[in-house]
Amino acid sequence: MSSAADSSSDARLTSPTLLRKVQQRDAAAWQLLVDLYGPLIHYWLRQSGLSEHDVADLLQEVFVSVSRSIDRFELRPESSFRSWLWMVSRNQLVSFFRRRAEQTRAAGGTEAWQQLLQVSQSLSDDPDEFTDRQQMSALHTRGLNLVKSEFEQRTWRIFWRVVVDEQSTAAVAEEFGTTANTVRQIKSRVLRRLRQVLGET
Template sequence: MDSTSVSLLRRLREPDRDAAWERFVELYAPLIYHWGTRQGLSQTDAADLVQDVLATLVRKLPEFQYDPTKRFRGWLRTITVNRANDLLRRNAVRPHSGQPTDLLKVAAENDSDLFEESQYRAYLVGRMRQLIESEFEPQTWQACWKSVTEDRTAAEIGRELGISANAVRVAKCRVLRRLREELDGLLD
């Protein structure tokens, strides 16, 4: 994955965008699946929903213009909910589909935001942390996260890890810069 400061959304429109799409799928497929199951879809239908939404995004994202005054999550959720409702409607009219007909009511009642803002942000940051961890040496990763999550000085962490306090600060800067690069444009 390149380490430029261009956001993931912008990288999806570049000619060589396979790595960006891979990252997008790793990041958003679990969220789309979650939204689908919350809409009342079975696990199988939620998996189909993920594929349907991603296919829609392949068509729509190349022309998508990110507007910082609007929420990408809202746009993605709207597409997901619409596709989930389509699946629920198809299953409601299909004989022997195994889906109860009152699932449409569940989807309508569940119109509130399925992921509160703080949960959404925590999900994205946590998921992105998982995805970029392999890009760093284990000691660099540990130095950063100990520095971020523990109430200790860089010198204390450095002694524990056998590196200098400056190396702890550099590790923290490198990892957090990479995290910010990957989240650029994704956090509304």
Template sequence: MPPAPQNDSSSGQTSLTLVGRVQADDQAAWQRLVDLYGPLIFSWGCRGGLSVEDAADVMQEVFTSVAKAIRRFDPAARGRFRGWLWTITRNKIRDHHRTSEAKARGGDTAFGELAEYPDQLPEQWDDDASDVTRHEVRALYHRAMELIRTDFQPHTWQAFFLSVVEEMPTADVAERLSMSPNQVRQAKSRVLRRLRLELADHE
């Protein structure tokens, strides 16, 4: 895995999004970004017709590109982070297919045909269109929850999980965990606020 990008500045502000913390040279944030988005990139590679081994290679290449360019990422100019990441991944997949086709065909003929390779993958790959993509988005949220889970006390996490994931009424959660309803609501709010920060660049 490529090293995290280096920067002279640092920030301990918990109000920064995940990408913002990476841009501020937070090494732990870089690892979290890799852990969070790595499976998504790998899935895109497999759906793009790559073998498991090639999809893993593309994932490494994507993170190398991200590490080099992350400081220039501006959501105001480029849109949400997932869209930017998708563009990088799509181009890496396309480059891989071009290279593979050139090797398979060999010679100048294959080289000349590279220019004809489509600029975009099939239309069903549209970011929010397919059931597969919706499944990937759900998986992304679940990974984010698992990654932030250890940042909270067990009771705080349980209050959030029972309230939000299992949709248990606040009064029932409070009774089960021996907490007041207000404590349950506060715990739920703290975890949701953190989850939104982790995924703010994605949405």
């Protein structure tokens, strides 16, 4: 894929573009955001020991909060969109546990109240501490599925052989009749695009 095609494609959704469209209340961009990050947020909420019913309710609350605060989010080099989403989710979890703790305390359950309060206070500021490899892999797979159509089939196959099939750069270069440098550039370009889509750049 040429660099001219890279820079001129309006259909491509880099993370800043996706976020801008979400901020402009674009329904398709919002759906893409929900499809990409909804399963990860669901996982985060489920890891807190909540019932599936509570998770479903809280997931909606998280996305309502995202909708209300997305205008204030700015993608900067020192932060990632996933970290921001974690903080929104974490804040909703803390609020949920505090509400539940207050209800329990009002009903006379001091021990249960302290336990719920401890859970809400133990939530890390770092989303990576609350996310296992399988969930990150699933997020990356969803991201890869989004960016696959942006690359020529040959480019994608080269990337796949090096990254997913874990073949050496030299072996893939020989297999596709190209140089090792070209293989490295392709790998770098696709990974950079994936990081953009995932909001990690």
